[in-house]
Amino acid sequence: MASESGLSIDVHVAPMRPFVGAASEGAGDQPLWSPMSSSLIAGAEEAVLVDTLITFDQVDVLADWAESHGKRITAVLITHGHSDHWIGLGRLLERFPDARGLATGKVLDRARFEATDAGLQKYWHTCFPGEIPDSPALPGLLEDGTFELDGHELQIIDVGQGDTEHSSLVYAPSIGAVVAGDVVYNQVHMMTAETDGASRAAWVASLDAIAALNPTTVVSGHKRVGAPDSPETIEQSQQYLRDFSRIVDEQETVEDIVATMLELHGDRDNPRVLWYGARQAVAKRS
């Protein structure tokens, strides 16, 4: 969508796809990776991308899509350190040599951890064998939380808890757009596995902080293909988290947590994520 301010935002979504994961333990618990977005924020001549997608194929499709906008890509901004949002950076930068990968310090710390921790490296290569780089390129450090795009300011805000502890978002004030990474989810089950009741409450507060920006466009890191980038997704994400915390307290088993959540939120993509979150929640009780 274009704007009088001269900035515009366009969103590419890689559809849900299989990965190599543990066998299903119940209905909907198939190893599928949630649909993922990458956003292009463009001025008259220049543009930035936000987040990279995962596999070589996904990144190549993203690069073709970005190139078709005819702008000079100057940066790839990374919202958080989970590898699915930045592991494609090296391949993407081969296509856009003028661009720099950039992340805030806390996001960079997590990305570096994912790139060097043996267990996590094994996890990602097991999920996507032959489809991701052996030595992924890390983003550089974004010093002051702002980025200038064709004379317009973008703010990169460390918002805190999302589906991981240190999450940031990209805010384009002149067009009221927030690219929210995995703080907001849109019609996709939310990844709660790294959280407990307290951190989910902090996550709800992060969503309040996004709402306080009064955005008209909110792009989720994981969104169903074709879902509108509506600010209503903020409240919907809060409701999901509150329901999950309550149901984890009320229900005994993983199966009962999943079944009760699906009664309320069964229209979201990828119940595998809910199964995983429910298993983690039950495991944390003991």
Ligand SMILES: [Zn+2]
């Ligand atoms: Zn993610």
